[in-house]
Amino acid sequence: MSTPSEPHHLSDLPSPALIVDLPGLDANLRAMDALLPGTRLRPHVKAFKTTALAARLAADGHTGFCAATPREVEGLVSAGLGEDILLANESLDVARLGALRDSANITVAVDSEATIDAAARGNVESVLIDVEVGLPRCGCDVADAGRLADLARSRGLNVRGVMGYEGHLMMVDDRQERADRVGEAMAQLLAAAEAVGGDIVSGGGTGTFDTNTWCTEIQAGSYTLMDTHYDGLDLPFAPACFIHATVISVSAKGWIVIDAGLKSLGMDHGDPSWGHGDVFFCSDEHTTLVPTDGSTWRVGDTTTITPAHIDPTVAKHQTMWVTNGASVVDRWDVDLRHW
Amino acid sequence: MSTPSEPHHLSDLPSPALIVDLPGLDANLRAMDALLPGTRLRPHVKAFKTTALAARLAADGHTGFCAATPREVEGLVSAGLGEDILLANESLDVARLGALRDSANITVAVDSEATIDAAARGNVESVLIDVEVGLPRCGCDVADAGRLADLARSRGLNVRGVMGYEGHLMMVDDRQERADRVGEAMAQLLAAAEAVGGDIVSGGGTGTFDTNTWCTEIQAGSYTLMDTHYDGLDLPFAPACFIHATVISVSAKGWIVIDAGLKSLGMDHGDPSWGHGDVFFCSDEHTTLVPTDGSTWRVGDTTTITPAHIDPTVAKHQTMWVTNGASVVDRWDVDLRHW
Numbered sequence: 001m002s003t004p005s006e007p008h009h010l011s012d013l014p015s016p017a018l019i020v021d022l023p024g025l026d027a028n029l030r031a032m033d034a035l036l037p038g039t040r041l042r043p044h045v046k047a048f049k050t051t052a053l054a055a056r057l058a059a060d061g062h063t064g065f066c067a068a069t070p071r072e073v074e075g076l077v078s079a080g081l082g083e084d085i086l087l088a089n090e091s092l093d094v095a096r097l098g099a100l101r102d103s104a105n106i107t108v109a110v111d112s113e114a115t116i117d118a119a120a121r122g123n124v125e126s127v128l129i130d131v132e133v134g135l136p137r138c139g140c141d142v143a144d145a146g147r148l149a150d151l152a153r154s155r156g157l158n159v160r161g162v163m164g165y166e167g168h169l170m171m172v173d174d175r176q177e178r179a180d181r182v183g184e185a186m187a188q189l190l191a192a193a194e195a196v197g198g199d200i201v202s203g204g205g206t207g208t209f210d211t212n213t214w215c216t217e218i219q220a221g222s223y224t225l226m227d228t229h230y231d232g233l234d235l236p237f238a239p240a241c242f243i244h245a246t247v248i249s250v251s252a253k254g255w256i257v258i259d260a261g262l263k264s265l266g267m268d269h270g271d272p273s274w275g276h277g278d279v280f281f282c283s284d285e286h287t288t289l290v291p292t293d294g295s296t297w298r299v300g301d302t303t304t305i306t307p308a309h310i311d312p313t314v315a316k317h318q319t320m321w322v323t324n325g326a327s328v329v330d331r332w333d334v335d336l337r338h339w
Numbered sequence: 340m341s342t343p344s345e346p347h348h349l350s351d352l353p354s355p356a357l358i359v360d361l362p363g364l365d366a367n368l369r370a371m372d373a374l375l376p377g378t379r380l381r382p383h384v385k386a387f388k389t390t391a392l393a394a395r396l397a398a399d400g401h402t403g404f405c406a407a408t409p410r411e412v413e414g415l416v417s418a419g420l421g422e423d424i425l426l427a428n429e430s431l432d433v434a435r436l437g438a439l440r441d442s443a444n445i446t447v448a449v450d451s452e453a454t455i456d457a458a459a460r461g462n463v464e465s466v467l468i469d470v471e472v473g474l475p476r477c478g479c480d481v482a483d484a485g486r487l488a489d490l491a492r493s494r495g496l497n498v499r500g501v502m503g504y505e506g507h508l509m510m511v512d513d514r515q516e517r518a519d520r521v522g523e524a525m526a527q528l529l530a531a532a533e534a535v536g537g538d539i540v541s542g543g544g545t546g547t548f549d550t551n552t553w554c555t556e557i558q559a560g561s562y563t564l565m566d567t568h569y570d571g572l573d574l575p576f577a578p579a580c581f582i583h584a585t586v587i588s589v590s591a592k593g594w595i596v597i598d599a600g601l602k603s604l605g606m607d608h609g610d611p612s613w614g615h616g617d618v619f620f621c622s623d624e625h626t627t628l629v630p631t632d633g634s635t636w637r638v639g640d641t642t643t644i645t646p647a648h649i650d651p652t653v654a655k656h657q658t659m660w661v662t663n664g665a666s667v668v669d670r671w672d673v674d675l676r677h678w
Binding site: 014015016046068069089090091092093111112114115118132136137138139141167246248249250251252253255257259262263264266267268280281282283284285286288298299300311312315316317318338339 | 353354355385407408428429430431432450451453454457471475476477478480506585587588589590591592594596598601602603605606607619620621622623624625627637638639650651654655656657677678
């Protein structure tokens with residue numbers, strides 16, 4: 001049962017395998033595209049780390065991308081997707097991006113004198129001033145944004161505008177409260193934008209894709225494959241990415257064991273879920289499941305579990321198998337991994 | 340700051356980087372070797388997924404290895420470490436191991452008619468009967484072990500003995516209670532061994548390496564790089580594996596941000612720890628830290644964090660940088676990843 005070169009059916013796949021349900025993915029892309037067409041959306045590739053999927057988004061008109069690591073930027077450029085890439089994260093390792101200046105349009109986030117200095121020395125062309133809008137992470141104080149923009153311009157950098165990520169608000173359950181609090185955060189970002197200049201106000205994510213009506217572009221990525229974590233919200237997206245695994249042991253005591261464990265799953269949001277019962281616990285290369293729907297299982301059967309957090313799950317796999325029902329219709333390399 | 344081909348100092352490393360403290364690793368290896376020399380220890384490569392480290396263990400006389408995936412077995416064989424490899428896990432994907440029969444001595448765990456059938460059809464030479472001894476995962480009932488051994492022999496398989504993993508007892512705090520409960524679990528395994536025959540009784544792990552005095556060989560791997568998770572126990576091993584990262588943002592509000600996040604960390608045991616203060620939270624590619632020891636930090640400084648669970652942390656990295664103080668003395672490929 002080695003991996004065949006061209007699997008055509010779920011039963012041909014290696015185990016465990018990362019699978020993407022194509023109709024589900026398509027529905028998620030359509031739902032987002034309806035509200036945020038073209039460059040109103042700047043898809044965040046960290047969620048799926050796959051240039052084949054990024055190319056689909058570009059073909060739909062979403063030609064600007066977000067990245068979280070220099071490696072993701074390099075991979076997008078290699079794949080011919082370098083029309084407008086934003087490294088939406090601070091990095092001191094940006095000379096490798098400056099080296100791509102002639103073949104791509106790359107913008108990096110900066111929030112300090114040191115990151116501006118690194119961008120200037122690294123021959124980066126453009127920057128956004130990253131502003132902290134409530135999430136305790138990167139970003140300068142609103143009051144400092146104008147000074148940093150001036151400094152960046154004095155160093156020869158093209159300051160295209162601001163970004164600010166309201167990540168602390170992605171999971172606010174109540175829609176109105178979410179919208180109100182996003183409004184407060186974005187008021188800070190708009191104040192910074194006023195001081196900075198430029199025409200980009202970048203922010204948002206899957207959780208606030210429609211309540212953040214202030215940004216000129218939304219940095220959403222998780223909506224493509226979706227997370228069970230977001231399921232409690234009122235979002236028009238559904239999980240489209242799963243782990244396909246094989247039952248390797250069946251106990252008379254009521255549990256079964258599959259050959260997918262925590263090394264194939266993003267675990268920071270907790271255990272995966274299973275449509276036939278309870279997830280008892282995950283080991284490195286096993287998950288113990290307890291069927292509660294009366295289903296019976298034999299060694300060799302296959303089943304799927306739904307990871308709790310897709311972004312880090314995808315980052316653990318080399319290949320994304322694209323499926324439609326039980327058919328395997330494509331194979332995408334997860335080619336934006338590592339750093 | 341692209342990765343130089345030959346980093347000699349911590350400051351030359353890419354960021355984030357997985358680093359292994361060589362003196363710490365050596366001390367862990369010596370402490371284990373003192374109690375379990377030679378083939379009394381069957382090191383579990385799932386913990387470090389690196390044949391360079393496995394080769395060190397083999398040079399120390401630990402020439403038999405444990406693996407959790409077929410891929411790990413294949414990698415050990417490719418590295419010339421195929422003297423005696425146990426796939427200590429059920430798998431239906433074993434024909435790929437049977438294909439290596441002429442170049443390595445491979446044994447696989449079986450716990451059912453179906454896994455015995457897969458081993459026989461896959462041209463596997465040897466098996467251990469895997470017995471459930473209290474951990475709700477793989478393994479047959481004690482009472483069924485003899486029947487399965489007979490079945491395996493009738494299919495032409497060489498039955499070398501039994502294995503049983505008391506994984507549910509690894510973290511029992513009190514030493515005496517741990518020893519007593521391991522004794523109860525191993526009494527079951529020895530009863531199965533009596534029915535099965537063969538000369539191997541394989542079990543144990545880092546948490547029970549010295550309290551499990553019943554097995555003929557101990558399957559420990561985590562002791563090499565160690566986990567903070569095991570730190571509460573009375574074990575003679577210390578963490579030797581860390582994430583080296585760069586400060587990318589410093590807030591006047593009291594936190595700093597490094598460029599290592601949950602995609603570079605095993606998160607199933609929770610957040611990493613940091614010697615200078617609190618870990619506020621991890622994002623995909625950031626960790627927000629709050630210094631509490633009076634230390635001050637600038638953008639561009641580097642620091643190390645200690646992952647809570649090493650096994651899945653290692654599995655996220657391509658390279659293990661071997662360090663001694665601030666010197667980088669070697670570079671090991673993490674070449675046993677994926678499936």
